Amino acid sequence: MQDLPAFFDKLCSREQLASRIAALPRPLVFTNGVFDILHVGHVSYLARARALGASLVIGLNSDASARTLGKGPDRPLNREADRAAVLAALESVSLVALFDENMPLELLKLVRPDLYVKGGDYEIESLAETPLVRSWGGDARALPFIDGYSTTSLVRRIRG
Numbered sequence: 001m002q003d004l005p006a007f008f009d010k011l012c013s014r015e016q017l018a019s020r021i022a023a024l025p026r027p028l029v030f031t032n033g034v035f036d037i038l039h040v041g042h043v044s045y046l047a048r049a050r051a052l053g054a055s056l057v058i059g060l061n062s063d064a065s066a067r068t069l070g071k072g073p074d075r076p077l078n079r080e081a082d083r084a085a086v087l088a089a090l091e092s093v094s095l096v097a098l099f100d101e102n103m104p105l106e107l108l109k110l111v112r113p114d115l116y117v118k119g120g121d122y123e124i125e126s127l128a129e130t131p132l133v134r135s136w137g138g139d140a141r142a143l144p145f146i147d148g149y150s151t152t153s154l155v156r157r158i159r160g
């Protein structure tokens with residue numbers, strides 16, 4: 001594709017990560033997920049996350065990684081490059097980096113965010129990410145869950 005929109009610059013390879021992270025304003029907020037079909041729960045959550053800092057980095061599960069999470073045999077429906085581009089188009093998002101592991105721990109060690117967030121569908125104190133981020137003086141917080149919105153329920157409705 002030629003003449004890509006500017007938001008494609010927010011997609012970041014592992015090789016570029018250190019220099020791109022160093023250039024972002026702090027405090028830096030980090031979250032991760034699959035974000036298969038974007039919905040109002042996601043975009044509200046990401047806007048709230050961004051408002052807690054000066055930049056927001058997304059760790060995005062690769063397709064291979066997402067397939068291990070038990071969301072269904074045909075998930076993710078959107079490929080990683082497409083999920084990354086949709087997130088990058090959001091004003092709230094500063095950078096999107098893929099991760100291939102089951103959990104984003106190696107990526108977190110490279111980014112070293114000031115704040116780690118997940119939605120209220122997670123018990124933040126029980127996540128392995130929480131003590132890791134606190135080990136360098138950062139913190140972790142759960143953000144409000146907006147009831148009635150999930151990719152899985154959307155897929156069920158579309159399929160009748």
Ligand SMILES: Nc1ncnc2c1ncn2[C@@H]1O[C@H](COP(=O)(O)OP(=O)(O)OP(=O)(O)O)[C@@H](O)[C@H]1O
Pocket residue numbers: 031032033034035036040041042045071117118119120121122143144145146147148149150151152153
């Ligand atoms: N309705 C919602 N309100 C607030 N945050 C949400 C909501 N849905 C998802 N999130 C957050 O967005 C991030 C990505 O979530 P995820 O991709 O699992 O969305 P999902 O819609 O729950 O998908 P799925 O149904 O496939 O599990 C997670 O950190 C999650 O906590």
Ligand SMILES: O=P(O)(O)O[C@@H]1O[C@H]([C@H](O)CO)[C@@H](O)[C@H](O)[C@@H]1O
Pocket residue numbers: 032033034035061065069101102103104118127128129
């Ligand atoms: O989109 P999801 O399913 O909310 O994202 C998952 O979050 C997990 C969480 O960080 C607990 O460790 C993570 O391990 C998984 O790889 C997905 O990103």
